[in-house]
Amino acid sequence: xxxxxxxxxxxxxxxxxxxxxxxxxxxxxxxxxxxxxxxxxxxxxxxxxxxxxxxxxxxxxxxxxxxxxxxxxxxxxxxxxxxxxxxxxxxxxxxxxxxxxxxxxxxxxxxxxxxxxxxxxxxxxxxxxxxxxxxxxxxxxxxxxxxxxxxxxxxxxxxxxxxxxxxxxxxxxxxxxxxxxxxxxxxxxxxxxxxxxxxxxxxxxxxxxxxxxxxxxxxxxxxxxxxxxxxxxxxxxxxxxxxxxxxxxxxxxxxxxxxxxxxxxxxxxxxxxxxxxxxxxxxxxxxxxxxxxxxxxxxxxxxxxxxxxxxxxxxxxxxxxxxxxxxxxxxxxxxxxxxxxxxxxxxxxxxxxxxxxxxxxxxxxxxxxxxxxxxxxxxxxxxxxxxxxxxxxxxxxxxxxxxxxxxxxxxxxxxxxxxxxxxxxxxxxxxxxxxxxxxxxxxxxxxxxxxxxxxxxxxxxxxxxxxxxxxxxxxxxxxxxxxxxxxxxxxxxxxxxxxxxxxxxxxxxxxxxxxxxxxxxxxxxxxxxxxxxxxxxxxxxxxxxxxxxxxxxxxxxxxxxxxxxxxxxxxxxxxxxxxxxxxxxxxxxxxxxxxxxxxxxxxxxxxxxxxxxxxxxxxxxxxxxxxxxxxxxxxxxxxxxxxxxxxxxxxxxxxxxxxxxxxxxxxxxxxxxxxxxxxxxxxxxxxxxxxxxxxxxxxxxxxxxxxxxxxxxxxxxxxxxx
Amino acid sequence: xxxxxxxxxxxxxxxxxxxxxxxxxxxxxxxxxxxxxxxxxxxxxxxxxxxxxxxxxxxxxxxxxxxxxxxxxxxxxxxxxxxxxxxxxxxxxxxxxxxxxxxxxxxxxxxxxxxxxxxxxxxxxxxxxxxxxxxxxxxxxxxxxxxxxxxxxxxxx
Numbered sequence: 001x002x003x004x005x006x007x008x009x010x011x012x013x014x015x016x017x018x019x020x021x022x023x024x025x026x027x028x029x030x031x032x033x034x035x036x037x038x039x040x041x042x043x044x045x046x047x048x049x050x051x052x053x054x055x056x057x058x059x060x061x062x063x064x065x066x067x068x069x070x071x072x073x074x075x076x077x078x079x080x081x082x083x084x085x086x087x088x089x090x091x092x093x094x095x096x097x098x099x100x101x102x103x104x105x106x107x108x109x110x111x112x113x114x115x116x117x118x119x120x121x122x123x124x125x126x127x128x129x130x131x132x133x134x135x136x137x138x139x140x141x142x143x144x145x146x147x148x149x150x151x152x153x154x155x156x157x158x159x160x161x162x163x164x165x166x167x168x169x170x171x172x173x174x175x176x177x178x179x180x181x182x183x184x185x186x187x188x189x190x191x192x193x194x195x196x197x198x199x200x201x202x203x204x205x206x207x208x209x210x211x212x213x214x215x216x217x218x219x220x221x222x223x224x225x226x227x228x229x230x231x232x233x234x235x236x237x238x239x240x241x242x243x244x245x246x247x248x249x250x251x252x253x254x255x256x257x258x259x260x261x262x263x264x265x266x267x268x269x270x271x272x273x274x275x276x277x278x279x280x281x282x283x284x285x286x287x288x289x290x291x292x293x294x295x296x297x298x299x300x301x302x303x304x305x306x307x308x309x310x311x312x313x314x315x316x317x318x319x320x321x322x323x324x325x326x327x328x329x330x331x332x333x334x335x336x337x338x339x340x341x342x343x344x345x346x347x348x349x350x351x352x353x354x355x356x357x358x359x360x361x362x363x364x365x366x367x368x369x370x371x372x373x374x375x376x377x378x379x380x381x382x383x384x385x386x387x388x389x390x391x392x393x394x395x396x397x398x399x400x401x402x403x404x405x406x407x408x409x410x411x412x413x414x415x416x417x418x419x420x421x422x423x424x425x426x427x428x429x430x431x432x433x434x435x436x437x438x439x440x441x442x443x444x445x446x447x448x449x450x451x452x453x454x455x456x457x458x459x460x461x462x463x464x465x466x467x468x469x470x471x472x473x474x475x476x477x478x479x480x481x482x483x484x485x486x487x488x489x490x491x492x493x494x495x496x497x498x499x500x501x502x503x504x505x506x507x508x509x510x511x512x513x514x515x516x517x518x519x520x521x522x523x524x525x526x527x528x529x530x531x532x533x534x535x536x537x538x539x540x541x542x543x544x545x546x547x548x549x550x551x552x553x554x555x556x557x558x559x560x561x562x563x564x565x566x567x568x569x570x571x572x573x574x575x576x577x578x579x580x581x582x583x584x585x586x587x588x589x590x591x592x593x594x595x596x597x598x599x600x601x602x603x604x605x606x607x608x609x610x611x612x613x614x615x616x617x618x619x620x621x622x623x624x625x626x627x628x629x630x631x632x633x634x635x636x637x638x639x640x641x642x643x644x645x646x647x648x649x650x651x652x653x654x655x656x657x658x659x660x661x662x663x664x665x666x667x668x669x670x671x672x673x674x675x676x677x678x679x680x681x682x683x684x685x686x687x688x689x690x691x692x693x694x695x696x697x698x699x700x701x702x703x704x705x706x707x708x709x710x711x712x713x714x715x716x717x718x719x720x721x722x
Numbered sequence: 723x724x725x726x727x728x729x730x731x732x733x734x735x736x737x738x739x740x741x742x743x744x745x746x747x748x749x750x751x752x753x754x755x756x757x758x759x760x761x762x763x764x765x766x767x768x769x770x771x772x773x774x775x776x777x778x779x780x781x782x783x784x785x786x787x788x789x790x791x792x793x794x795x796x797x798x799x800x801x802x803x804x805x806x807x808x809x810x811x812x813x814x815x816x817x818x819x820x821x822x823x824x825x826x827x828x829x830x831x832x833x834x835x836x837x838x839x840x841x842x843x844x845x846x847x848x849x850x851x852x853x854x855x856x857x858x859x860x861x862x863x864x865x866x867x868x869x870x871x872x873x874x875x876x877x878x879x
Binding site for chain 1 (some may be wrong): 742743744747751755756757758759760762764766767769796797798800812813816818819820821823824828846847848850851853854857858860861862
């Protein structure tokens with residue numbers, strides 16, 4: 001059902017009169033009557049054709065979060081559209097669609113604010129048009145399932161019959177939105193709109209794009225910045241059948257061939273030998289030592305809560321240092337892009353989370369303007385933040401320019417693993433203080449880490465507390481009621497590419513925080529779940545730096561996992577149960593209880609996870625469950641799977657064999673409890689499930705073995721029975 | 723480089739490719755059957771899985787010279803209308819997230835159910851653990867495999 005952009009364009013141009021509603025660049029509603037064969041408005045969210053079919057435009061990238069389905073649900077709900085007749089179109093970057101980025105788990109919140117109004121305005125105009133035709137009061141007309149019904153007489157007009165009239169009406173300034181109680185689509189378990197395409201192999205990802213005359217490229221990149229090729233076997237590469245060109249670009253040496261296989265073989269035959277790494281090339285072990293030393297510095301203070309005068313003195317302090325490694329995104333679809341450069345124009349087919357940035361940077365590369373770069377968005381075979389970087393599109397454009405042909409660039413698995421923009425390593429130093437009576441009264445958390453370097457920092461930005469908080473989610477926003485809090489951030493330069501990963505900065509900090517809270521509970525001699533609940537008393541709404549946390553919502557998710565997991569019930573020998581929770585940006589609240597076993601070889605097996613989530617209004621419960629399940633599996637990968645290490649400036653891992661990710665055998669039974677929420681909007685679910693799962697696992701390992709995990713990933717040899 | 727005859731989705735095809743070109747690229751580049759995905763090229767992720775006589779095989783590990791005269795079924799050939807019990811079960815359990823690995827997973831599950839019509843958890847773990855889903859659809863896949871097994875048994879009755 002997903003119309004390709006070209007197919008959509010064709011229908012729009014050939015289609016007859018249609019009512020068009022959308023937003024201009026500043027988010028204001030506008031309406032136009034699309035005349036037969038003459039008009040196409042690329043900035044439309046809603047289009048209704050004479051035949052009554054509804055075309056909804058999706059302005060976010062689909063990468064498995066089900067965003068095409070859930071955004072369409074929001075639009076269809078307010079529009080009272082017939083769900084079975086909906087068509088979707090994917091927005092492409094343009095002057096109007098100037099902010100299509102997908103990240104930060106904000107699609108639902110964004111969509112809720114803008115798309116409801118678009119749908120409601122269309123519905124009101126259709127009702128006004130119908131009322132005028134019947135010469136009745138609009139209040140006696142109601143929209144229902146793709147038609148306006150005159151309630152007293154039960155007469156009806158399908159939307160298609162009202163398109164021409166409605167298009168002539170002025171746009172309602174503040175269309176009235178539906179009451180939640182009247183929702184028919186939002187909140188319903190709704191299967192993915194593209195589900196059949198996926199199971200039939202018809203869903204099209206970037207790697208599946210094919211255009212006439214397209215060649216295939218494989219790119220040999222410098223293994224570290226500044227590396228120069230010492231020698232290569234150009235003649236041997238050219239001798240491979242199907243190899244057309246060896247394209248030397250600013251980003252590496254590409255072998256271009258008639259087929260993917262010719263390009264791969266040509267690159268192997270080219271056998272580029274690169275410079276040896278310079279002395280002092282990046283080494284993750286040395287970097288870890290720098291981070292560890294930095295974690296003991298004072299750093300930039302991101303949050304201070306001064307203890308009230310009545311607070312007793314700290315009588316006992318515990319301290320711990322937590323180590324968090326580098327990770328790769330490792331999406332199953334490796335980076336790829338089709339680029340067709342012709343003069344100062346370029347057409348691109350790509351899976352990206354950052355369409356506008358991609359368009360702008362390709363335009364800069366080609367010394368042209370963004371409107372001359374057409375970017376067609378495909379489905380994404382795994383994003384996780386990786387496809388917020390756009391270098392693979394720049395590579396493809398450069399190769400196409402040299403090869404003078406449309407080119408598909410495909411990264412190999414080792415390319416993808418070694419040239420990612422990694423989740424950065426960090427080290428956390430924490431200290432907790434108890435007063436003379438043993439009550440927990442102080443909290444110190446210093447994160448030593450690195451800013452993202454996939455795009456340059458804005459030199460105009462003021463580096464104040466809010467700015468540093470933005471780089472240290474999960475550190476400054478500790479939700480617990482310590483009278484005395486100080487959190488800090490120390491930056492350490494990191495020369496390898498690093499950038500957003502699923503849950504961005506939160507996983508390392510929440511791991512350290514939720515594991516150390518367990519350490520404090522243990523010293524305090526209190527059950528760790530009860531200890532958390534005790535520390536979530538006091539003011540319900542608290543300001544933690546730039547974030548507002550509702551402790552009631554956090555307590556509720558903890559209470560639900562406590563009750564649903566039979567927290568406190570006995571477990572067999574070698575088994576343990578752990579808990580952790582998090583308030584993601586004060587938006588989505590999640591708690592987990594993990595049951596696991598540790599065998600004699602120290603191998604951890606997560607057996608059961610009970611999850612409770614409050615993500616505000618739930619648009620599609622299936623989507624919420626899937627994201628929790630996926631977040632848990634993601635966390636199992638980072639707790640029990642592989643890490644990325646660097647020697648001589650180069651990532652040492654290159655396959656799923658040496659960077660292990662969770663498999664079916666690592667999968668626990670998962671129970672998801674979605675809590676009714678008093679929030680007035682939906683919050684994101686892509687990232688929030690990730691941060692609290694790892695500490696819930698390591699806390700369960702402690703319960704099972706008495707061994708505190710302060711370094712990831714967990715190494716079985718450390719847990720081996722002695 | 724030679725002419726190679728093979729059968730794909732019950733259709734005889736003749737392709738003119740290098741002897742060492744893996745089947746995954748014959749399917750994707752030569753025959754434009756892009757439902758079969760490339761994920762790793764070394765047989766550790768399962769994205770390129772196709773069926774041969776009902777058995778799941780990795781198309782990145784079969785060079786053209788060995789694919790000769792053999793018959794394969796890709797996701798496009800599993801059914802005309804997503805009606806195969808595995809596809810139905812996958813839809814009914816709402817398995818897919820990004821969906822990229824799912825053709826390979828569905829065909830791997832077909833192979834599993836051929837050998838184990840009523841698979842135990844351990845059998846599911848053993849066979850399915852050779853494939854990677856980074857979105858983490860495993861809990862739903864497990865349910866879908868059980869549902870597909872039931873559908874297949876029903877079909878046989």
